[in-house]
Amino acid sequence: MELFDNLVLGLSVAVSLQNLLYCFIGVLLGTLIGVLPGVGPVPTIAMLLPITYSLPPVAALIMLAGIYYGAQYGGSTTAILVNLPGESSSVVTCIDGYQMARRGKAGKALSIVAIGSFIAGTFATLMIAGFAPPLAEVALKFGPAEYFSLMVLGLIAAVVLASGSIVKAIGMILTGLLLGLIGTDVNSGLQRFTFGIAELSDGVSFVVIAMGLFAFAEIIINLEHRGKREIFTDNVSGLLIKWREFREALPAICRGTAIGSMLGILPGGGATLSAFAAYTVEKKVAKDASQFGKGDIRGVAAPESANNAGSQASFIPLLTLGIPSNAVMALMVGAMTIHSIQPGPQVMTSNPELFWGLIASMWLGNVMLVILNLPMIGIWVKLLKVPYRLLYPAILVFCCIGTYSLNNNVFDVLMTVIFGVLGWIFVKLECEPAPLLLGFVLGPLMEENLRRALLLSRGDPSVFLSRPLSATLLVLATALLVIVAMPMVRKKRAEAFVEEQPA
Amino acid sequence: MQAIRHPKDFWAGVFFIALGGGACLIAIGYTMGSAARMGPGYFPRTLGLMLALLGASLVLRSFRSQGEKIAFPTFRPLVIVLAAVALFSVTVGSLGLVISTILLVLLASIASHEYRRVESVIAAIALAAFVVVAFRYGLSLQLPTWPPALAG
Numbered sequence: 198m199e200l201f202d203n204l205v206l207g208l209s210v211a212v213s214l215q216n217l218l219y220c221f222i223g224v225l226l227g228t229l230i231g232v233l234p235g236v237g238p239v240p241t242i243a244m245l246l247p248i249t250y251s252l253p254p255v256a257a258l259i260m261l262a263g264i265y266y267g268a269q270y271g272g273s274t275t276a277i278l279v280n281l282p283g284e285s286s287s288v289v290t291c292i293d294g295y296q297m298a299r300r301g302k303a304g305k306a307l308s309i310v311a312i313g314s315f316i317a318g319t320f321a322t323l324m325i326a327g328f329a330p331p332l333a334e335v336a337l338k339f340g341p342a343e344y345f346s347l348m349v350l351g352l353i354a355a356v357v358l359a360s361g362s363i364v365k366a367i368g369m370i371l372t373g374l375l376l377g378l379i380g381t382d383v384n385s386g387l388q389r390f391t392f393g394i395a396e397l398s399d400g401v402s403f404v405v406i407a408m409g410l411f412a413f414a415e416i417i418i419n420l421e422h423r424g425k426r427e428i429f430t431d432n433v434s435g436l437l438i439k440w441r442e443f444r445e446a447l448p449a450i451c452r453g454t455a456i457g458s459m460l461g462i463l464p465g466g467g468a469t470l471s472a473f474a475a476y477t478v479e480k481k482v483a484k485d486a487s488q489f490g491k492g493d494i495r496g497v498a499a500p501e502s503a504n505n506a507g508s509q510a511s512f513i514p515l516l517t518l519g520i521p522s523n524a525v526m527a528l529m530v531g532a533m534t535i536h537s538i539q540p541g542p543q544v545m546t547s548n549p550e551l552f553w554g555l556i557a558s559m560w561l562g563n564v565m566l567v568i569l570n571l572p573m574i575g576i577w578v579k580l581l582k583v584p585y586r587l588l589y590p591a592i593l594v595f596c597c598i599g600t601y602s603l604n605n606n607v608f609d610v611l612m613t614v615i616f617g618v619l620g621w622i623f624v625k626l627e628c629e630p631a632p633l634l635l636g637f638v639l640g641p642l643m644e645e646n647l648r649r650a651l652l653l654s655r656g657d658p659s660v661f662l663s664r665p666l667s668a669t670l671l672v673l674a675t676a677l678l679v680i681v682a683m684p685m686v687r688k689k690r691a692e693a694f695v696e697e698q699p700a
Numbered sequence: 701m702q703a704i705r706h707p708k709d710f711w712a713g714v715f716f717i718a719l720g721g722g723a724c725l726i727a728i729g730y731t732m733g734s735a736a737r738m739g740p741g742y743f744p745r746t747l748g749l750m751l752a753l754l755g756a757s758l759v760l761r762s763f764r765s766q767g768e769k770i771a772f773p774t775f776r777p778l779v780i781v782l783a784a785v786a787l788f789s790v791t792v793g794s795l796g797l798v799i800s801t802i803l804l805v806l807l808a809s810i811a812s813h814e815y816r817r818v819e820s821v822i823a824a825i826a827l828a829a830f831v832v833v834a835f836r837y838g839l840s841l842q843l844p845t846w847p848p849a850l851a852g
Contacts, residue, residue, distance in 0.1 A: 248839060362709070364758055368716045371751040375723050375744065382740040387730060389740055390723070413781065420777035420811050586812040587823055590805040593781065594827050597788045597804065598835055598843075605842050610789035614782045621778055625770050626712040644743040656736030 204326055207553030211561050216256055216554065223260035224562045227267020228569055231274070232577045234281045236592060238268040239634075240412030242528045243404045244599035246535065254536035255551050259558040261532050265525050266318065266508045266559065269468050270566045273310045273501050274577050277303055286468035286504040289476040293489065293496030304436040306497050307574060309446050311567050312438075313502035317454040318563035321509035324458050325516070325556050329545065332517040336542035341649035342660050346670040348643050351520045353674040354463055355632050357681045365628045373633035376401060377640020384648065396608040403531055403637055405609050407524070408596050409616020410623065410630040416589045417621050436571060442494055449479055449495035453502030460503075461510025463522065471507030472500035509559055516552060517542055520639070524631045527638040706767030709758050716755025723748035780811035796844040797836060801828040 210216060226245075230236040242261050249257035272284025277294035290310070297306040339347070356366040379390045380400030391397040438446075456478060457471035479499040480489050489496050512529075514522045519541030521527040533540045538548060545552045570577070600610050623630050654660035662668045704710045724745055733739025784807040792800040802824040809820035835841040 251839075364754060364761075365709070365712050368712065368751060368754050368758070371747055371754065372716070372719060375719065375747050375751065378744050378747075384738075385731070385740045387740045389730060389744060390726060413785065417777045417781050420781070420813075421773050584814065586809065586814040586816070587819070589781075589812070590808045590820070590823060591827055593785060593808050594801055594804055594831060597785055597792075598831060598841065601789075601792070601843065602835070602839075602841055607789045607793055610792075611786060614786050614789075617782050617785065618778070622715070625772070626708045626715070628712055647743065648738045651735050651738065654736075656734055658735065 199330075200326055203330075203549070203553050204557060206549060207326075207555075207557030208561075210255060210550045210554030211259070211557040215253075216259055216558060217561070219252070219256040219260040220263050220558045220562050221565055223263020224267035224270075224565050224569060226260075227264040227269075228271035228274075228566065228577065229580070230264070231268035231271020231284050231287075232580055233271075233583075233588065234275055234279075236588075237284065237411065237415070238265045239407055239524050239528065240415075240592070240596065241268075242525060242532075243407035243412070244595055246404055246528065246532055247599060247603040249532060250535055254533070254538060254548075255554045257532055257536065258529070258551065258555050259562075261529060262512070262555060262559060263562045266505060266562065267566060269501075269504045269508050270310070270314055270570055271577070272504075273314075273497075274307065274570065274574070275581060277306045277310070277497070278578060279581060284468075286472050286508070287501075288469070289472050289500045290497055292476075293491070293493050296490065296492030297494070297497065300492050302492065305438045305442065305494070308436045308438050308571065309442070309450075309494055309498045310501045311571050312443070313446070313450040313453065313498045314505040315563050315567050316450050317457060317502035317506035318509060318566075319560060320454050321458055321461070321506040322556055322560040322563075324510065325513055325559075326553075328462075328513055329517050329552075329556075332513065333542035333545050336518045339542075339666070340664070341646040341653065342664050342667045343670065345643060345646040345650055346661055346667040346674075347518060347520060348639050348646070350670045350674040350677075351514070351522065352632070352635060352639065353677055355522070355635050357677050361627055361629050363681060365626075366632045369623075369628050369630065369633040370636035373636025373638075374640040374643065376406065376633070377637045378644065383641075383645070396606065400641075401612065402603055402609060403527065403634065404600060404603050405612045406616050406637060407528065407634060408600055409613040409618075410620035410633065411524070412592065412596050413613060413617035414620025414624055414630070416592065417617070418624050419585065420589070436574075446494045446498040449499040450502045452478060452482070453499035454506045456499075457503035457506030457508075458510045461507035462513050468504040468508040468511075472504040475499040475503030505563075512555075512559075515540055516544060516555075519544075521635060524634045527634050530638055704762055706762040706765045707770050708767050709765065710762035711770070713755040713758030713760075713762060716758065717752050718755075720748045720751030720753075720755060724752065777811040781808055784808035784811075792843060794847060794849070796846045796848065797832055797841075798828045798845055799847065801831050 211220065226241065227238065230238065230241045242264055245261065249261065268284050269286055272282060272287035273290050273294065276282050276287040276290040277298050280291050280295035282288040282291055294306050297303065352370050356363055356370065379397055381398050382389055388398055453475040456475045460471045460474055476496060476499060479495050480486050483489065483495065511522050511526055514520050515526045515529055521530050530540050538544060597610055600613055601607060603609055620630060650660055651658065661671060727741045727744040727748060730741030731739030732741045732745065784804050787807060788800050788804040791803060805824035805827055806820060809815055832845055836843065836845055
């Protein structure tokens with residue numbers, strides 16, 4: 198069986214000592230930043246990108262992927278013990294997880310998270326292995342027109358599924374697309390929007406943008422709120438869950454996994470949306486929903502399985518179509534470009550060891566996460582006691598040095614200040630920065646494919662509609678926009694995202 | 701003039717108009733070309749125009765819809781944190797990693813309402829030591845440890 202052969206190839210790559218080590222470093226860092234509120238995977242991966250330059254591509258991607266799905270694990274610990282989402286995807290886990298902790302069942306909550314996440318991770322790994330090859334086959338038939346339409350669909354979907362105003366999200370995408378054009382135009386050699394600054398001729402690095410918009414702006418906003426966090430429980434005991442409790446949680450885990458796997462594939466989806474959807478579904482299907490919000494084990498199991506499945510499934514569009522579906526995947530594009538790998542359907546055939554090695558490492562990483570998170574829970578609890586006043590200067594130091602080492606250039610560090618101001622403004626105006634980063638990464642690609650498509654059709658824009666695949670993608674994009682614009686859906690959507698806010 | 705009912709939408713719209721309009725204006729200097737043979741100005745001008753129009757619709761909408769005021773509890777963290785980063789980027793080449801890192805941490809720490817002087821000094825020194833060991837020696841970062849002028 199081909200799938201089996203591929204997985205064996207992947208495992209053989211992933212179990213090499215070096216790759217195991219980087220997988221471990223990745224999930225360890227991921228757990229660490231997941232546990233710490235206010236440090237997310239986006240700035241962490243941005244910070245570490247320059248460092249991965251010296252690593253082999255497989256090891257680099259394995260480590261960065263580990264940070265992403267590891268953060269989903271770590272975030273749940275904070276949600277359960279402190280009632281604060283360590284990670285945005287753990288927002289819903291706070292609801293029932295913290296209530297379980299208050300009833301002295303913190304250990305059980307943590308255990309079910311680990312079990313659920315492991316099951317979800319295993320399933321998502323298998324799904325990537327099964328789904329990716331046929332999807333990549335379709336993608337290989339894509340011409341420039343299809344790629345352009347696919348990117349339009351991806352960007353629209355990212356807008357629709359993101360929280361907040363749709364108009365503003367589209368504005369952020371356009372802003373990102375424009376920022377992506379800064380630098381030398383590949384076709385004419387013209388310097389665009391560089392204002393005569395030599396450092397800008399290669400364009401703005403997305404690390405600079407990610408640091409400013411995500412890391413710095415978040416620190417500033419955190420400092421504006423004078424909150425103090427208190428840890429609910431000092432020592433966690435009673436990790437063992439009873440068979441009866443496991444049987445109660447298992448259907449929720451399966452549903453959460455299924456929802457996460459589906460939503461994760463969608464552009465703009467990923468961990469946060471999956472977790473939220475899973476919780477809502479769980480409340481709907483439960484025979485007795487009275488315990489939700491009061492420490493129902495299903496309210497922890499479903500969203501945590503979903504966010505883990507979702508975070509892994511979001512690798513599918515990246516690996517098969519070359520289209521990043523969220524901000525973290527946009528950074529993974531960067532990581533692949535650093536190693537001169539063009540993300541897309543050809544990765545599977547040109548770098549099979551990279552593709553399957555990365556997938557196999559995700560499963561191994563999930564095993565490591567169970568070990569890291571259950572027996573070593575005490576360490577993470579201690580970590581939660583590090584006060585923010587000590588934490589954020591350290592984050593700043595690492596961000597500055599990480600940005601510098603990108604090009605050994607202080608100009609990049611200065612640029613992060615500008616994007617820090619922008620990021621702060623965006624928070625104040627309730628403009629989500631994630632679509633901007635997506636637009637930024639896709640900007641040059643979109644222009645290139647638009648140019649090529651119209652060159653081939655001699656300037657006839659109907660090419661996007663006359664080619665069936667391209668037309669289907671554009672129709673889907675339009676349909677999405679229309680559905681969301683409908684008054685009924687709009688109202689529901691607004692309610693949904695209100696509920697998503699941390700309690 | 702009618703009152704702005706949704707300040708967040710209004711200012712986001714103004715931002716988009718400024719950015720889109722600005723990009724359009726600059727891109728006028730770039731060759732437009734035709735759809736079949738796009739010049740470097742084609743895509744940016746289209747994007748800029750779309751963004752400006754979108755911004756205009758936001759501004760118009762902000763006179764009708766209702767929204768909260770923009771909250772500015774304090775500007776302190778914004779100014780201090782970004783000043784600290786700027787200070788680091790300006791000084792690191794001439795003063796070296798150790799001094800710049802210490803300056804960054806000392807300045808940035810003031811932004812917290814839980815600021816403690818002695819603690820932040822200790823943190824600054826510890827972080828500087830860690831940075832030198834991990835980045836200068838561990839990852840051979842190309843930055844001087846001490847001010848290059850002193851090393852002669």
